[in-house]
Amino acid sequence: MSILEMKVPSPGESITEVEIATWLVKDGDYVEKDQPIAEVDSDKATLELPAEESGIITLKAEEGDAVEVGQVVCLIDTSATKPTGGDAEPKAEEKSPEPVKEAPKAEAPKAEVKPAANYATGTPSPAAKKILDEKGIDSAQVSGSGRDGRITKQDADVASVPAMGSVTSTNGSRSTSTTKLSMLRRKVAARLVSVKNETAMLTTFNEVDMSEIFRIRKQYKEEFTQKHGVGLGFMSFFTKAVTRALEMYPDVNASIDGDFKVNYEFCDISIAVSGPKGLMVPVLRNAETMSFRGIESNIKSLAERARDGKITVDEMTGGTFTITNGGVFGSMLSTPIINPPQSAILGMHNILQRPMAIDGQVVIRPMMYLAMSYDHRIIDGKESVGFLVAVKEAIDNPVQFLMDGDERKGLEL
Secondary structure: OOOEEEEEOOOOOOEEEEEEEEEEOOOEEEOOOOOEEEEEEOOEEEEEOOOOOOEEEEEEOOOOOOOOOOEEEEEEEEOOOOOOOOOOHHHHHHOOHHHHHHHHHHHHHHHHHHHHHHHHHHOEEEHHHHHHHHHHHHHHHHHHHHHHHHHHHHHHHHHHHHOOOOOOOOOOOOOOOOOOOEEEHHHHHHHHHHHHHHHHEEEEEEEEEEEHHHHHHHHOOOOOOOHHHOOOOOOOHHHHHHHHHHHHHHHHHHEEEEEEEEEOOOOEEOOOOEEOEEEEOOEOOOOOOOOOHHHHHHHHHHHHHOOOOOOOHHHHOOOOEEEEEEEHHHOOOOOOOOOOOOOOOEEEEEEEEEEEEEOEEEEEEEEEEEEEEEEEOOOOOOHOOOOHHHHHHHOHHHHHHHHOHHHHHHHHO
16 A cells, blocks of 8 residues: 655745635545645635545545645545446435435424414413504414413513514524635735724725727727737726826835835736635736736736636735726725735726716716725825826826827737
């Protein structure tokens, strides 16, 4: 017999512990080499754990267990041979005893008949009768807890609560369920609370006219897709508008390290993506050097990896500024929370057709509210407002500010 000990690999620097989120196999199963056998949560991402060799697996940790990096979580008997497939018969036989479980269900109505009879025969005490009369409740509808089913004052008080319009109801389900938060969710929660407590966070707002971006996408979307193999979305326009504004207002592209301010000479843009385990923020490295095609391609790749649980920790760390789009869920306006140690975040929202006064005329335009939350300890009002205005002018007029006056050249068409 040859036994392989599978240990928890390091997901990235500074991570010393992970949590077994889900076992994808059962104890005693035969696994193939590189087959995903578990999903593990770190404080930054959910990752798959592949089998290092083929063989029969023995689990050494339970779901929800916190295990240290390097700890043995399972054993694989590599000398075991793969089963030839004789499991179908037993599994089919396991279902045969199930109809026996239906027998108790036939007895259940008998137990329910007895209390129903008590409701009708129970008589209220004088105090209970007064309460029921005041609330217009028929005593036949009240279950008495006193001797011989007598309705007490307490029974009447309880029965009167639903009649007074309380949200409490005896007809609907009152069940609850409790599940442990994943390590990723617990870490996110702790980080969000620390941001609120440890930063001087403010939010400034503006609105942008999406008419020009709508026109460009409508005119060039198919040609862009055919040439570059990726769609032309809104995020590339906003990413380029943000990198331009960060170069104009470098204090927004900075962070605090103790008593020092750290300014970044590059723009690593974190893009918030909703994944199966919660919010993830993959990073576009040196986004200031990317074209529209480069931004769209990288966002698509990172988003797919995040949703499939294949993104690495390194791909989600080190951003200098974050863009989040609540508009995909229908949000009209919000105050996004800073992603530490960054100092600012831009929130996009849904696009609505609204009447606007343009050159003395009321016209209908596709408008979007923008919200920028920033750390006032390092970013002053002048920089924050100026930054958002710079983003606005680039979105309102992308040909001039993002494409050097030539939209086809800007899109590499």
